[in-house]
Amino acid sequence: MGRLWSVWMFDDKGFHTVYEPFWKDLPFTNIFTCITPNILHQLHKGIFHDHLLQWCTNIVGEREVDAYFQAMSQNPGLYHFAKGISMAYQLTSTEHKEMQWVFVGLLSSTVDDHAFIVICSLLDFIYYAQCQQHTDLSLQAMEDSLKTFHDHKHVAVDLWICEDFNITKIHSLQHCIFTNGYNVEHPE
Numbered sequence: 001m002g003r004l005w006s007v008w009m010f011d012d013k014g015f016h017t018v019y020e021p022f023w024k025d026l027p028f029t030n031i032f033t034c035i036t037p038n039i040l041h042q043l044h045k046g047i048f049h050d051h052l053l054q055w056c057t058n059i060v061g062e063r064e065v066d067a068y069f070q071a072m073s074q075n076p077g078l079y080h081f082a083k084g085i086s087m088a089y090q091l092t093s094t095e096h097k098e099m100q101w102v103f104v105g106l107l108s109s110t111v112d113d114h115a116f117i118v119i120c121s122l123l124d125f126i127y128y129a130q131c132q133q134h135t136d137l138s139l140q141a142m143e144d145s146l147k148t149f150h151d152h153k154h155v156a157v158d159l160w161i162c163e164d165f166n167i168t169k170i171h172s173l174q175h176c177i178f179t180n181g182y183n184v185e186h187p188e
Contacts (some may be wrong), residue, residue, distance in 0.1 A: 007044050044126070060111065128141050129142065
């Protein structure tokens with residue numbers, strides 16, 4: 001009775017049970033290595049915008065972060081966020097990258113040194129993940145950046161920025177290392 005009821009509830013929600021995944025009998029196949037990371041949604045929007053930027057805004061303050069972006073001198077090679085970034089909701093991949101290029105410089109004198117290590121390690125990881133081709137050295141650098149983040153992430157909890165790091169997108173960072181540079185940004 002319980003099993004039938006749960007299957008019925010599952011189907012009622014629009015989900016359908018998959019009893020035999022197509023990859024089950026494929027030899028030497030790890031389906032999770034076949035799914036490439038989405039740089040825009042996992043790293044730029046997911047890690048940077050939804051987490052890192054929000055944590056830094058909680059530390060420094062929204063008005064302060066906006067003021068830093070507004071005070072950036074105009075440069076022909078960079079987008080100028082004249083109104084700041086707090087009201088920007090639909091950002092492109094390019095705009096996220098432009099924010100990341102200046103982010104370390106903007107926060108270098110305003111955040112604690114330990115928090116700065118967390119910021120730099122995540123941004124380093126994002127930069128390395130965008131490489132079109134990886135070597136053993138670049139993959140090791142990605143791994144080192146991720147290890148540095150994990151070694152220092154307690155700072156965010158200590159500063160009351162977040163309660164824990166049970167965040168799917170942060171967990172998925174380790175999978176970016178093992179895809180050897182394949183991501184959905186390159187075919188675009």
